[in-house]
Amino acid sequence: MSTTDDELRRRKYEEALEVKSLRRIISAYINYPEAAEDDVKRYERSFRRLPVAHKALLTHLPLKYQKLRRCISKNTFFIFEMLKAFEPPVDMSQDDDVCDHLDDGSCGHVHAHSEDRDPCCGSASISGRSHSNKSGEVCAGHEGKNGNCCEPESGNVAVGLECQKDTHKDGCDNATCVKDQNSHDSLTVANKDTSSVPPESPDYFESMPHFHVPLVDVDKVRCVIRNIVRDWAAEGQKERDQCYKPILEELVRHFPERSKESPPTCLVPGAGLGRLALEISCLGFISQGNEFSYYMMICSSFILNQTQDVGEWTIHPWIHSNCNSLSDADQLRAVSIPDIHPAGAGITEGFSMCGGDFVEVYNDPSQVGAWDAVVTCFFLDTAHNIVEYIEIISKILKDGGVWINLGPLLYHFADMYGQEDEMSVELSLEDVKRVAIHYGFKLEVEKTIETTYTTNPRAMMQNHYFSAFWTMRKVGTGVQESMDE
Numbered sequence: 001m002s003t004t005d006d007e008l009r010r011r012k013y014e015e016a017l018e019v020k021s022l023r024r025i026i027s028a029y030i031n032y033p034e035a036a037e038d039d040v041k042r043y044e045r046s047f048r049r050l051p052v053a054h055k056a057l058l059t060h061l062p063l064k065y066q067k068l069r070r071c072i073s074k075n076t077f078f079i080f081e082m083l084k085a086f087e088p089p090v091d092m093s094q095d096d097d098v099c100d101h102l103d104d105g106s107c108g109h110v111h112a113h114s115e116d117r118d119p120c121c122g123s124a125s126i127s128g129r130s131h132s133n134k135s136g137e138v139c140a141g142h143e144g145k146n147g148n149c150c151e152p153e154s155g156n157v158a159v160g161l162e163c164q165k166d167t168h169k170d171g172c173d174n175a176t177c178v179k180d181q182n183s184h185d186s187l188t189v190a191n192k193d194t195s196s197v198p199p200e201s202p203d204y205f206e207s208m209p210h211f212h213v214p215l216v217d218v219d220k221v222r223c224v225i226r227n228i229v230r231d232w233a234a235e236g237q238k239e240r241d242q243c244y245k246p247i248l249e250e251l252v253r254h255f256p257e258r259s260k261e262s263p264p265t266c267l268v269p270g271a272g273l274g275r276l277a278l279e280i281s282c283l284g285f286i287s288q289g290n291e292f293s294y295y296m297m298i299c300s301s302f303i304l305n306q307t308q309d310v311g312e313w314t315i316h317p318w319i320h321s322n323c324n325s326l327s328d329a330d331q332l333r334a335v336s337i338p339d340i341h342p343a344g345a346g347i348t349e350g351f352s353m354c355g356g357d358f359v360e361v362y363n364d365p366s367q368v369g370a371w372d373a374v375v376t377c378f379f380l381d382t383a384h385n386i387v388e389y390i391e392i393i394s395k396i397l398k399d400g401g402v403w404i405n406l407g408p409l410l411y412h413f414a415d416m417y418g419q420e421d422e423m424s425v426e427l428s429l430e431d432v433k434r435v436a437i438h439y440g441f442k443l444e445v446e447k448t449i450e451t452t453y454t455t456n457p458r459a460m461m462q463n464h465y466f467s468a469f470w471t472m473r474k475v476g477t478g479v480q481e482s483m484d485e
């Protein structure tokens with residue numbers, strides 16, 4: 001078989017995996033209302049089993065369950081509008097034949113890729129390393145070494161980064177371009193009335209191939225909902241002040257004069273739902289978020305590109321846990337999103353989100369010395385091999401460039417019982433810093449910052465991290481000192 005045939009076969013294989021992975025994620029989103037309804041039914045069953053005298057004390061609970069159903073409907077409405085706006089970057093109509101011939105079982109509905117696991121919400125990756133794939137396009141039709149990038153421009157047109165050089169200039173046909181604030185397209189606006197939302201999937205989704213997924217997948221959807229609060233709700237402001245503000249202040253300190261003609265460049269690997277990358281853009285940087293989870297990208301794309309107004313959507317993010325609530329009202333409370341209109345926030349030209357695995361996308365010759373700053377927030381511990389992350393960050397920074405980090409070391413692939421081949425190198429903070437120095441970094445600022453992560457601010461239990469915060473400057477490219485010392 002010729003190399004071209006091999007390449008074609010490989011691409012077909014990768015695309016089939018991509019389609020499978022995406023189907024599973026879309027299915028998880030579509031399964032959301034049913035899984036939530038199952039929970040409510042379970043609460044009702046427990047209530048019915050109560051002795052009469054106990055029931056008499058809790059007569060408000062049946063009404064709470066009805067209210068829960070209305071909250072689920074609102075969340076479902078948001079999710080389905082988000083899915084409708086999503087343009088899959090791969091041909092979703094292809095049948096499963098290619099996958100059926102895959103011998104690694106990765107097409108099964110319940111197969112868990114290593115990439116399925118993520119701290120906050122897990123992720124079936126856009127371009128997971130297990131299927132080394134640079135073609136997990138978020139931008140339909142784009143194929144660039146730089147992953148799958150989209151960048152907004154000041155008009156209504158948003159162009160993929162790679163596409164600036166090629167023929168694909170017809171605008172935002174992809175998942176993650178931010179539209180300009182003057183764009184008034186067909187979306188309806190402002191606090192949509194969801195009273196008529198049926199609890200089941202609307203017809204639209206009947207035609208979309210989907211299947212039952214394990215509950216663990218639906219959990220990832222719930223986790224995305226919590227991430228929405230962190231990034232895009234007024235309620236998340238306190239958490240953003242803890243996590244994002246120190247980073248933004250540090251960026252401003254290091255780049256006091258940011259030229260409009262030639263803004264500094266900043267990369268945000270593991271950008272989640274994109275708020276930090278957007279804030280950096282608003283400060284006058286050419287900012288690029290990189291994210292490999294389709295769960296996240298579908299949502300960030302919707303918020304960044306499709307929202308027209310502050311508070312356009314209402315969700316009920318905290319309904320899925322009955323634990324640690326001060327009151328039912330707290331648990332059921334509505335949260336308006338977004339707290340800002342992303343396209344009107346004052347982004348700097350060149351803002352983009354780039355889908356794909358950080359290692360695959362940025363460990364590329366075109367990226368060497370490309371960035372003035374790299375910002376990692378709750379990202380380093382997502383690595384299979386944190387040394388590789390640090391090596392790449394060093395490579396892609398310009399000499400004198402800065403790396404700002406905030407986060408714990410809650411290694412995502414630690415303790416993956418039953419998956420013995422899952423690589424996970426778990427270093428202490430001390431070793432992480434030693435490795436960084438080895439790759440040419442000089443530690444300039446270091447402190448501990450107490451933060452939460454996607455925490456319900458009104459819950460009785462709140463996990464706090466004593467996050468490591470640092471700024472390191474790239475002062476060399478080679479070994480600074482022996483690692484044995």
Ligand SMILES: C[S@@+](CC[C@H](N)C(=O)[O-])C[C@H]1O[C@@H](n2cnc3c(N)ncnc32)[C@H](O)[C@@H]1O
Pocket residue numbers: 118119120122123230243269270271272273290291292293296356357358359377378379382383
């Ligand atoms: C804990 S979340 C933090 C998100 C965001 N930085 C924040 O502070 O809210 C880690 C993010 O990194 C993403 N991620 C994990 N591994 C990645 C990789 N190899 N390449 C790109 N993104 C990755 C995950 O999908 C997830 O969205």
